Amino acid sequence: MKITLGAVVKGGTSLNYKTGSWRDQRPVLNIELCKACGVCESVCPDGAVHLVNEAYRIGYDYCKGCGLCAYECPADAIQMVAEEK
Amino acid sequence: MQETEVLEGSEAVAFAVKACRPQVISAYPISPQTHIVEALARMIADGEMDSEYVRVESEFSAASVISGASAAGSRSYTASSSQGLLLMTEVLYASAGMRLPFVITGVNRAISVPISIQVDHQDTISLRDSGVIQFYVESSQEAYDTHIAAFKIAEDPGILLPVSVCMDGWILTHSYERVSFLEQEEVDRFLPPFKPKNFLDVNDPKSWGSYAEEDVLMEFKYSIHRAMQYGKERIKEIFSELATITGRDHGGLIEAYRTRDAEVILVAMGSMVGTIKEAIDKLRSQGQRVGLIKIRCYRPFPFEDILDNIKVAKVVAVMDANFSMGSEGALGMDLKAKLCGRRGAPLVLECVAGLGGREVNEKRVLEIVERAREVEESGLPLDEPYWAGLRPEILPEGAENDRQGKIG
Numbered sequence: 238m239k240i241t242l243g244a245v246v247k248g249g250t251s252l253n254y255k256t257g258s259w260r261d262q263r264p265v266l267n268i269e270l271c272k273a274c275g276v277c278e279s280v281c282p283d284g285a286v287h288l289v290n291e292a293y294r295i296g297y298d299y300c301k302g303c304g305l306c307a308y309e310c311p312a313d314a315i316q317m318v319a320e321e322k
Numbered sequence: 323m324q325e326t327e328v329l330e331g332s333e334a335v336a337f338a339v340k341a342c343r344p345q346v347i348s349a350y351p352i353s354p355q356t357h358i359v360e361a362l363a364r365m366i367a368d369g370e371m372d373s374e375y376v377r378v379e380s381e382f383s384a385a386s387v388i389s390g391a392s393a394a395g396s397r398s399y400t401a402s403s404s405q406g407l408l409l410m411t412e413v414l415y416a417s418a419g420m421r422l423p424f425v426i427t428g429v430n431r432a433i434s435v436p437i438s439i440q441v442d443h444q445d446t447i448s449l450r451d452s453g454v455i456q457f458y459v460e461s462s463q464e465a466y467d468t469h470i471a472a473f474k475i476a477e478d479p480g481i482l483l484p485v486s487v488c489m490d491g492w493i494l495t496h497s498y499e500r501v502s503f504l505e506q507e508e509v510d511r512f513l514p515p516f517k518p519k520n521f522l523d524v525n526d527p528k529s530w531g532s533y534a535e536e537d538v539l540m541e542f543k544y545s546i547h548r549a550m551q552y553g554k555e556r557i558k559e560i561f562s563e564l565a566t567i568t569g570r571d572h573g574g575l576i577e578a579y580r581t582r583d584a585e586v587i588l589v590a591m592g593s594m595v596g597t598i599k600e601a602i603d604k605l606r607s608q609g610q611r612v613g614l615i616k617i618r619c620y621r622p623f624p625f626e627d628i629l630d631n632i633k634v635a636k637v638v639a640v641m642d643a644n645f646s647m648g649s650e651g652a653l654g655m656d657l658k659a660k661l662c663g664r665r666g667a668p669l670v671l672e673c674v675a676g677l678g679g680r681e682v683n684e685k686r687v688l689e690i691v692e693r694a695r696e697v698e699e700s701g702l703p704l705d706e707p708y709w710a711g712l713r714p715e716i717l718p719e720g721a722e723n724d725r726q727g728k729i730g
Binding site (some may be wrong): 240254 | 419420421422482520527528529530531532533534535538541542545
């Protein structure tokens with residue numbers, strides 16, 4: 238792959254970079270405790286949390302493991318677990 | 323027939339910028355740069371100029387605004403001085419990295435502490451590694467001409483880098499000189515509208531300076547260096563194209579003044595060059611073989627052109643109006659780095675001259691030439707730079723044993 242002048246790229250290409258490999262803490266969502274309030278989705282800086290069939294799912298391809306969702310979850314439904322590599 | 327007027331250097335620059343039809347100007351006032359952007363603001367307010375003038379709360383924002391405007395495909399301009407230029411530093415590195423071709427006037431002024439509004443080159447020299455092309459000018463006329471060339475150089479598809487035209491505060495910006503202007507049609511023919519291949523467009527979204535995986539940074543930096551190296555030839559072509567229109571040839575990357583058979587050659591840039599030329603004429607009339615190299619383009623560093631003109635010199639005395647604390651002045655370091663190990667290379671006498679507006683007059687230039695003659699006789703470089711005109715008597719206690727300026 239050639240680099241571009243000024244690092245100019247087409248929009249949306251960040252999807253090509255699966256930054257989940259940076260993660261050393263993994264958020265694990267306990268669906269039993271989840272009230273589907275959506276706070277986790279709104280605070281995720283990577284847009285890695287999505288509503289799928291009325292339940293929240295964390296996309297590990299892009300989640301960097303920052304822990305914001307676990308910190309903000311009002312139902313304590315998300316636990317950070319050490320990533321094993 | 324070109325119109326000629328006697329006017330302030332700042333105003334000459336404002337007229338040059340106006341003639342280049344920038345679409346966006348953003349600036350924050352700081353002395354001694356203020357008169358330039360004041361004049362531009364007035365021209366816009368009076369409807370003489372069709373540009374967007376964005377008022378901002380800091381130089382960081384001024385640089386950011388023109389950086390964004392440039393990415394959007396607008397010819398853009400700002401000016402600053404001293405601490406203001408330092409505050410732009412982070413943005414300028416990024417702008418060079420994003421290959422955004424705007425123009426900045428760097429009106430030279432010392433850096434605090436102590437606070438000083440007087441001229442030296444510490445501010446723009448502190449930006450030398452940013453990837454911004456730097457020109458230094460000797461007169462208001464050269465400032466006018468160089469600004470017109472600067473936009474064309476910045477926007478050259480093989481260069482695409484910010485360009486800074488550096489001019490000495492007060493001495494050039496606030497004194498009145500004769501300046502000849504080009505006709506608008508002549509400038510328009512020389513400098514066509516800015517039409518970059520990439521520009522911010524909602525119908526074709528792109529990002530500038532995007533994230534790249536860390537292992538490619540080296541190639542990005544090398545490509546800026548390569549653009550600078552290419553610029554060495556292209557800048558000369560653009561300068562001579564402009565010279566055929568103006569009838570004024572200020573030289574290429576350097577101007578060699580009476581260097582052909584010179585044993586001692588001074589190297590300097592900015593307004594002090596005029597005084598040095600006078601001193602050299604005087605010494606020549608007494609039969610002394612001395613000459614001068616005026617650096618017009620500092621980045622890229624015109625080493626090849628310097629080398630061509632110092633072949634018979636025994637000593638090259640560099641007059642740096644800047645200093646890297648704990649080392650030497652920038653011009654001296656650049657020159658020595660390139661000369662080192664070359665057969666028959668002249669000795670380099672590194673002089674610090676004109677910090678904080680310390681006067682560089684004929685007497686001081688003659689002292690430096692005398693010092694260069696001593697170096698020539700001893701055949702050895704100085705251990706420490708020669709601080710021309712330093713007053714050791716006012717230094718605090720403990721400086722008695724300083725080695726500055728001792729021979730051998």
